[in-house]
Amino acid sequence: MSQDRSDIAAPSKCNQCDQPLASPLVCQHCRRLVDIGQTDHFALLGLERNYDLSSELLSEHFVALSRQVHPDYFSDRSGGQQRLAMRNSARLNQAYRMLRDPFTRAEYLLELAGGRCSAEDRSVPANLLTEAMQLREQIEEAKSQADDATLVDIRKDLLARRDHTDEQIRLLARRAAHTDVSPEVLRDLRKQLNAFRYFANLLEQL
Amino acid sequence: MSEPDDVILGIDLGTTNSLVAWADDRGPRIVRGEGTDGVLPSVIGFEPGNGRIVVGAEARAHAVERPETTVFSVKRLMGRGLADVAEDVPWLPYRLVQRRSDDGQRDIAAVEVHGRVYTPPELSAMILRELKQQAERHLGRPVRRAVITTPAYFDDAQRQATRDAGRIAGLEVVRIVNEPTAAALAYGLDLAERARIAVYDLGGGTFDVSILQLRGGVFEVLSTRGNTHLGGDDFDRELIKLLQDEIRQQHGQTIQFPPSTQQAFRSFAEAAKISLSTDAQATVEIDLGGGRLYHRTITREEFEARIEPRVQETLVCCCRALVDAKLEPKDLDQVILVGGSTRVPLVRRRVEQLFGTAPYTALNPEEVVALGAAVQASILAGTRRDLLLLDVTPLSLGIETMGGAVSKLILRNTTIPCESHEMFTTFVDGQTNVKIHVVQGERELAADCRSLGQFELRGIPPMPAGMAKIEVTFLIDANGILNVSAIEQRSDTEASIQIIPAHGLTPNEVDRMELASYEHAREDMLAHRLVDLRNQVEFDTTKTEQMLAKVGNHIDAGQRDSIVRAMQQLRTLAGQTRDPERLHQELDAFGKLTVRLAELAVAQTLKEQPE
Numbered sequence: 081m082s083q084d085r086s087d088i089a090a091p092s093k094c095n096q097c098d099q100p101l102a103s104p105l106v107c108q109h110c111r112r113l114v115d116i117g118q119t120d121h122f123a124l125l126g127l128e129r130n131y132d133l134s135s136e137l138l139s140e141h142f143v144a145l146s147r148q149v150h151p152d153y154f155s156d157r158s159g160g161q162q163r164l165a166m167r168n169s170a171r172l173n174q175a176y177r178m179l180r181d182p183f184t185r186a187e188y189l190l191e192l193a194g195g196r197c198s199a200e201d202r203s204v205p206a207n208l209l210t211e212a213m214q215l216r217e218q219i220e221e222a223k224s225q226a227d228d229a230t231l232v233d234i235r236k237d238l239l240a241r242r243d244h245t246d247e248q249i250r251l252l253a254r255r256a257a258h259t260d261v262s263p264e265v266l267r268d269l270r271k272q273l274n275a276f277r278y279f280a281n282l283l284e285q286l
Numbered sequence: 287m288s289e290p291d292d293v294i295l296g297i298d299l300g301t302t303n304s305l306v307a308w309a310d311d312r313g314p315r316i317v318r319g320e321g322t323d324g325v326l327p328s329v330i331g332f333e334p335g336n337g338r339i340v341v342g343a344e345a346r347a348h349a350v351e352r353p354e355t356t357v358f359s360v361k362r363l364m365g366r367g368l369a370d371v372a373e374d375v376p377w378l379p380y381r382l383v384q385r386r387s388d389d390g391q392r393d394i395a396a397v398e399v400h401g402r403v404y405t406p407p408e409l410s411a412m413i414l415r416e417l418k419q420q421a422e423r424h425l426g427r428p429v430r431r432a433v434i435t436t437p438a439y440f441d442d443a444q445r446q447a448t449r450d451a452g453r454i455a456g457l458e459v460v461r462i463v464n465e466p467t468a469a470a471l472a473y474g475l476d477l478a479e480r481a482r483i484a485v486y487d488l489g490g491g492t493f494d495v496s497i498l499q500l501r502g503g504v505f506e507v508l509s510t511r512g513n514t515h516l517g518g519d520d521f522d523r524e525l526i527k528l529l530q531d532e533i534r535q536q537h538g539q540t541i542q543f544p545p546s547t548q549q550a551f552r553s554f555a556e557a558a559k560i561s562l563s564t565d566a567q568a569t570v571e572i573d574l575g576g577g578r579l580y581h582r583t584i585t586r587e588e589f590e591a592r593i594e595p596r597v598q599e600t601l602v603c604c605c606r607a608l609v610d611a612k613l614e615p616k617d618l619d620q621v622i623l624v625g626g627s628t629r630v631p632l633v634r635r636r637v638e639q640l641f642g643t644a645p646y647t648a649l650n651p652e653e654v655v656a657l658g659a660a661v662q663a664s665i666l667a668g669t670r671r672d673l674l675l676l677d678v679t680p681l682s683l684g685i686e687t688m689g690g691a692v693s694k695l696i697l698r699n700t701t702i703p704c705e706s707h708e709m710f711t712t713f714v715d716g717q718t719n720v721k722i723h724v725v726q727g728e729r730e731l732a733a734d735c736r737s738l739g740q741f742e743l744r745g746i747p748p749m750p751a752g753m754a755k756i757e758v759t760f761l762i763d764a765n766g767i768l769n770v771s772a773i774e775q776r777s778d779t780e781a782s783i784q785i786i787p788a789h790g791l792t793p794n795e796v797d798r799m800e801l802a803s804y805e806h807a808r809e810d811m812l813a814h815r816l817v818d819l820r821n822q823v824e825f826d827t828t829k830t831e832q833m834l835a836k837v838g839n840h841i842d843a844g845q846r847d848s849i850v851r852a853m854q855q856l857r858t859l860a861g862q863t864r865d866p867e868r869l870h871q872e873l874d875a876f877g878k879l880t881v882r883l884a885e886l887a888v889a890q891t892l893k894e895q896p897e
Contacts (some may be wrong), residue, residue, distance in 0.1 A: 143504045150674055151703065151764050155460065155666045166703050166763060173676075173701040 102126045103141075105168045106148045113149060113164040121175035121188060131189060131253040133179065142176045182246075186253040187273060193256045195266035203267075204274045212278050219285060235286050242279040248272045294460060294667050295421050295432040296659025298468075299410060299448065301361040301491030301517060303626070304328050305653060306417040307660035308425065311669065314472065314660035316653050317417075317424045325652065326420070328490075330357045330412050332399045338813050341416040350553060353379035353545035355399050359519060360413075362491050363406040364451075365443030367789045368395045373515075377523060379545040394789055407447050407791060408799050411454035415803070418457060432457045433663040435655050437492040438464035439512030439680045441726050442738050442768050443789050449767070450791050454799045460666050462765040465489070466496040467677050468658030469624040470505055472649060474673060481619040482508075484607070486637050486645070487655075488600060489625035491517040495604045497611040497618070506676045509610035509699045511603040516596060518559070518627035524592040525555040525584070529570065533580055547572070562586045563629045590632045597636050604640055610699055621645045626652050676701050679762050686723040686732035695760050698728065705761040710772075716748040720756060724768070739790070741770055747777045815866040823860040823873060827853050830880055833887040840886050849883065852876050 093100055094107035094114070102108055103126040104116045122129040125141045147153075149172060154165040179185050191197065215234065222230040252269040255261055296307045296314065304326045306317045318324035331345030332338075332355040349356040357380050363371055368384040375382055385396035385403050396405045414434075421429055434457075436448050445462050452459035463471075466485035470477070477483065480501055487494040494512035498505055529551065534541055543551070550572055558568035562584070572580045608614060621637060623645045628634065637645055649657065664670040678699045684692040685708070695706040710720050720743040727735030746754050755775040762768055773780055791799070830853055838846055856876050863869050 139501070143501055143506075146504060146676060147674055150676070152662075152665050152674060153668075153671070156668050166761070167705070169764075170703040170705040170761065173704050177700065 103145055105145060105172060108148065111148070113154075113161055113168055115164055116168070116171070119171070120192065121178050124171060124175045125179065127179075129189070129192070130257050131182075131186060131250065133185065135180065138176070138179060142172070145172055183249075183273070183276060186249050186256075186269065189253050189256045190266060190269050190273070193261050193266055195256070195270055198270075198274060198277070201267075201270050202274060203271050204278065205271050208275050208278065212282065215282060216285070219282070231286060235283070238279055238283050238286070242276065242283065245272055245276045245279060249276060292431065292667070293421075293425060293427075293429055294663035295418070295429055295457075296468075296656055296661070296663045297414065297417055297432050297434045298465070298656035298659060299361065299413065299434055299436075299451070300328055300655075301359055301489055301519065302328055303490070303652065304413050304417060305656035306421050307653075307656040308421065309660040309664040309669075314657040314664070316656060317421045319420050319424070324420075326413065326416060328358065328360065328413050330360070330409055331355065332357070334400075336813055336817075337400070339412060341412050350546055350549045353549040354381065356380065356549075357397055357399065357404075357409055359491055360397075360406050360409045362515065362519075363395045363397070364410065365406075365441070365445070365447035365789050366395045367393045370789075371395050377519075379548050392789060394791070405791065405799070407451040407454055407796070408803065410448070410451035411799075411803055414451055414455035414457060418455060430456070430458055431460050431663075433461045433463055433659045433666065434459050435463050435465045435468050435659050437487075437489070437512060437514055438466050438494040438496055438510040438677075439492070439514050440464075440766075441514075441681055441736055442766070443736070444514065445765060445767050446790050449765070450796045450799075453796050454803050456800065456804070461662060462767065463659055463662050463675070464494070464496065464507075464510070464677055464680075464766070465492075465655045466494045466510070466624060467498070467505065467507055467675055468656075468662060469622060469654045470496070470498055470500075470658065471661045471673060471675060472654045472658035473622060473646075474661060476648065478619060482613065482617055483620040483622060484604065484618050484641060485622045485624055486600070486604065486628065487624040488627040488633060489517050490627070491515070491519050493517060493600050493603065495600070495607045497607050497613065503672045504674045504676060506701070507678045507699075508613070509607045510678055510680050511607040511610070512680065513599065513603065516599060517625075518556075518630075520596055521559055521589075521593045521627065521630065522552060522555040524596070525558060525589065526551045528584070528588070528592055529555070529572070529580070529582060532582070533574065536580075537574070537578065541574070544575075547574070558584055559589070559630070562589050563631060586631070593630070593632065597633055600633075601636055601640050604637075615641045618643070622654075623647050624651050624654055677764070677766070678702060679704065679766055681726045681736075682728055683738075683760060683762065683768065684725050684727075684732075684735065686725060690732050692725060692727075692730060692732050692735060696762060700762075702762050702766055703764050705759055708758050708760065710743070710754075710756040710758055711752050712746065712749070712754045713751055715751050717751065717754075718746045718748055719744050720746065720754075722758065724760070724770075738768060743772050745779065746774050747779065749776070812864075812866055816864065816869070819866055819869045819873060820860045823856055823869070826873065826876065826880075827857055830883070833880070833883050837883065837886040837890050840890075841883060845882070849879060852879055 094110060094112065096112050097107060097110040099107060099109040103124060104114055104119050105124060106113050127141060149165055149168045151162060151165040151169055154162050178188050219234055249272045252265055252272060255265050256269055293308050298305045305324055307314050308317060316324045326342045327346045329345040331340045331348050345356060362374055368382065381398040383396050383398045383403060385394045385405060394405055396403050397409060418429060432452060434448055434452055436445055448462060449459045466487040469485050469487060470483065477500055483498050485496045492514050493516045494510065496510040497508045499508055554570045554572060558570055561568040567583050567585045570582050570584065574580055618641055621641045621643055628651050634645060662675065665673060679696060679702050680698060682694050682698045683696040684694040687693045695708060696704055712720060722741040723732060724738045724741055725732050725735035726738055729735050743756060746756065756772055757775055758770060758772045760768060760770055856872055859872055860869060
């Protein structure tokens with residue numbers, strides 16, 4: 081079961097030096113690692129929860145935080161801080177991996193908003209299954225006849241469909257990033273994300 | 287905690303050669319022994335008779351005459367079972383055996399010499415110990431910590447075996463670093479402030495390619511691919527096959543190559559390969575016995591045609607690494623070549639063709655890995671803060687589920703450290719143990735992946751089936767090594783975990799081997815000392831005989847007799863004793879007894895040669 085995780089909150093001040101925390105992983109002032117519980121990936125990276133994210137800014141934050149929490153820089157500290165560096169670093173890496181790719185970023189926004197994951201809800205937009213089946217047959221036929229011209233056409237068609245889905249995802253994921261998102265938006269986002277996977281798989285078959 | 291001046295070594299433990307480096311505020315440097323280039327051949331020789339073990343050039347020099355007791359290419363055996371290295375067996379003249387553990391659960395490919403079985407970590411430890419001693423002599427103080435490199439594509443068992451080798455050699459391995467990333471670190475800030483680079487690393491036995499993104503001193507690995515069974519050794523083997531096929535055509539298919547001839551083929555093939563890097567042709571001459579001499583000139587074209595398929599394999603890896611990094615060749619700013627095998631001109635040409643840019647080779651490709659390990663050592667020692675390495679795990683980590691399928695927990699190319707949490711429960715009422723089979727690899731079925739071993743969760747409080755909620759954390763640390771911990775959430779008890787590695791050593795076994803290796807090192811030292819003392823006895827007694835002949839009549843008969851008697855006793859003792867201390871004492875006593883004689887002899891000599 082999924083649950084609404086919009087209430088996940090991170091500590092806002094360092095409990096040692098009382099300075100505000102830019103990221104809940106580490107205090108930039110006293111270099112003390114913070115033992116965090118579950119924290120939203122965006123907050124972890126010191127970013128606003130948003131679908132539109134400049135990859136430049138994201139990687140800048142990631143690199144700057146890595147320089148502060150990576151275990152390499154804690155080998156002279158106590159065992160506890162070393163273990164914490166390992167764990168916080170692992171969390172930072174996971175957050176970065178999840179947010180770096182727009183597709184997984186949308187999946188994550190959906191999860192945060194309490195939407196269902198693909199294992200729980202495999203629905204796709206109307207007509208997609210029929211269309212996908214037809215496309216698959218066309219691909220197999222063109223492949224068996226070594227009909228490269230048709231394959232190129234199919235590829236173009238698939239890319240256009242995927243880009244269209246991508247556009248839908250962007251619009252819906254932007255709305256999912258807000259706290260007052262409606263259940264319809266989340267359901268639609270789930271369908272579009274599932275559709276995106278279909279097209280990506282078909283493209284891989286080519 | 288460490289002393290401020292406590293040096294951490296950087297060690298490149300290679301298939302054919304090994305090196306050790308260290309760094310101070312002026313940067314990393316290779317440790318070079320007196321009059322050497324610092325390259326230690328990764329060869330271990332077991333001398334017949336006295337049980338002495340030699341490592342390096344001396345061991346390699348005897349490889350042809352002592353094929354069965356000269357051990358090389360140990361790295362290919364690390365963390366492997368005998369079945370895994372089947373294709374290597376015909377190429378290795380020493381005896382490979384399967385070492386079964388006491389519990390019968392694990393098998394390790396091991397080497398048997400003079401009736402004793404040595405595991406690959408023990409053999410690698412002999413090389414590491416030699417490097418450690420080299421560094422200690424150079425630095426003039428003891429060293430106890432090291433960063434050791436492994437191929438990026440090494441799996442968990444191979445990394446653990448490397449760490450075990452360090453411990454057996456008396457080194458605390460503070461980090462395992464991937465060879466291609468170490469190489470990038472060695473270039474360090476000489477590279478552009480912001481750049482995307484590929485590191486092509488073809489060593490003696492392994493191949494890796496890593497794609498990195500550099501930003502402000504942070505080296506982020508985007509993807510890595512490789513083959514832990516492809517390297518310069520394989521180029522040699524192609525040449526050997528070429529020669530042997532021809533010999534069979536000339537002298538009949540049944541011709542046999544005894545181990546010493548095999549070893550000669552190996553030496554000649556390696557020499558021919560190296561000279562073909564600069565010359566258009568190389569000549570090979572091998573004595574086949576019975577007055578038959580095989581003479582052959584190999585051209586570079588012939589050699590290149592033979593190795594082309596292996597080079598192509600590396601290029602396929604490069605393309606896959608690029609796809610994983612979502613990049614194309616033109617997106618890369620630089621390609622760095624690492625490893626001795628990149629001296630082969632065909633390799634350089636093909637790499638240049640693929641990436642469309644001339645490879646960057648400012649540093650010696652054979653030294654760059656050890657230098658990079660020393661840089662990483664200085665980061666860990668806290669003396670360097672400008673660089674940071676963010677590496678990835680090369681293989682996906684998964685657990686076997688119902689029906690033998692794999693459920694992937696951590697995907698390959700995930701930045702390390704990384705972790706994954708998984709919930710497990712019990713299937714039977716009152717069940718207190720849960721077994722988890724952990725595998726590494728990309729295949730869908732567990733049987734096709736590499737087994738890391740069985741993890742058994744114990745001490746789960748008895749409760750109805752399905753009630754237990756055991757959260758297992760799989761953490762891959764910065765060494766690329768898996769750590770597993772588990773908590774039963776309902777009772778909040780930490781479940782204990784017993785790990786049975788598929789091809790590894792248990793901590794107890796490593797402890798035992800560490801002790802044994804100290805013991806062995808002591809024996810080795812004693813044997814060495816004994817040889818030195820015997821030589822000294824021989825020298826001193828011969829000298830005394832000469833002095834007796836010359837000035838013996840200047841001392842009284844009683845004294846002369848006691849010197850002659852002592853001389854005989856000393857020679858007998860030198861021939862029989864295994865106790866260097868006693869021999870040393872007797873030699874000293876003999877020295878004192880002959881002081882007067884020596885003085886007379888010197889005086890006589892001076893008298894005979896005035897001015």
